[in-house]
Amino acid sequence: TPCxxxxxxxxYYKLSFFDQISVKEHVPIVLFYANNKFINNFTIDxxxxxxxxxxxxxVYPAAGRYDKDxxxxxxLDQGISYTKAKVNCKLNNFLEKAHKDLSLAALFWPHENKYINKSNLMVSPIVTAQVTEFECGGLAVSLSSSHPAMDGFSNIKFLFEWAKVCxxxxxxxxxxxxxxxxGNVFPTRDISRLFKSTYDPVIEKDIVIRRFSVTR
Structure with missing residues (x-):
């Protein structure tokens, strides 16, 4: 929860028209960090x-909940879902395997199906986060957000500022x-005649994963 x-x-945060017509699927991002030997595990946690x-x-909307509309x-500071985990492998070994099979990265982000009550969004977290520690002390930090509240740019900016503050x-x-x-510039509208429901729980969608590598 916010401090x-x-x-x-x-x-009371009003979504914009563009937020209103976007799907309520979660957009996950996962970042991998090598062990920082200058900070012990207890301190970094x-x-x-x-x-x-x-x-x-x-970023107060991230800790809220969708209203009934x-x-x-x-x-109201309901908070996000925050998970801490550990894996019994080293970061370098995992990255070697992930270069050949990108789908392995999906193991380290919070799966919204565990947390999201799709029949009642008013009780479901808008943002879920997971921090996974490797045997070597490396970390996988992941953030997954409901798209109307946090788009891709907002997610990246959130992670960047979180890292800076940390x-x-x-x-x-x-x-x-x-x-x-x-929402003040592009207020919500009555879209009942323009679009069908933006979420169809019956249709299963493929997950597409992309890798971004930064070298120094």
Whole structure:
């Protein structure tokens, strides 16, 4: 949950028209980090959780829940789903296998089916996160967000700022990124005559995975 309560005037977040017509599927991202020998495992666990709580104070819709109209989010600090896990293999060994089979990366992101009540989005987390520790001390950090609330750009920006706050221990008052005003520019509309339901629980969709490598 956010480390500070969301102010009253921000507790009702209106989605934009573009958010309204997007599917409510989750968009997961997973990042892999080598072991940082300068920070022990106990400290890094604590810093990851504390920095996430700080970032959620700023990205308040992520810790809310969809309202019954599904066109807005009630930002009442309900929190996100946060999972910690461990695997009995080393990061380098896993990456060697993942280069040949990208689908292995899917093992390290939170699977929304475990958390999302698709028949009642009002009780389901908008964002789920998972931090997995390898035997060598390396980490897999994953974030999965419901698309109307957090698109791809927002997810990447969220992860980038989370990493910065974790590494630099940035104070809450100095965290400032993303603006939540698109709903004012493109307000929601009655789309009942334009589109069918944006979510069909019967249709199964293939998962497509992409790898982005950064070399130094």
């Amino acid at each position: 500070l309560p969301t102010p009253c005037h921000l507790q 604590e810093r990851i959780e504390q920095s996430l709580s700080k970032v959620l104070t700023h 599904e066109c807005s989010i009630l930002c 590494k630099m221990e940035t104070p809450i008052e100095n965290i400032n990124f993303l603006r939540f005003n698109l």
